[in-house]
Amino acid sequence: MPLYDFLNNETSEIEEHSMSYTKLDQFKLDNPHLKQVILGTPSIVGGHGDRVKADDGFKEVLSKVADANKGSNLDQYRKRSAKEIKSKEIIQKHIDLQSRKK
Helix, strand or coil, rough: EEEEEECCCCCCCCEEEEHHHHHHHHHHHHCCCCCCCCCCCCCCCCCCCHHCCCHHHHHHHHHHHHHHHCCCCCHHHHHHHHHHHHHHHHHHHHHHHHHCCC
């Protein structure tokens, strides 16, 4: 059962009540001295772990965003040419060589 928070207008205290959503409206009518309040943000679960996969349409959108923002964290979605891949490998090789000299 969900928990709902209510402000008691008579005592100025927050009360927590457990009830189904279908009974919430009747509870509010029966208790006019209580006003429902929302404390914090509700937790909404959209998926769990690695089971949620992005579909192909969303991957295409991420690819376009990554192409427009080179060097961003979305590089994994970019469509790269063979030349770009080879250039990146050579650059990384020289970075590694330079860091060993120091």
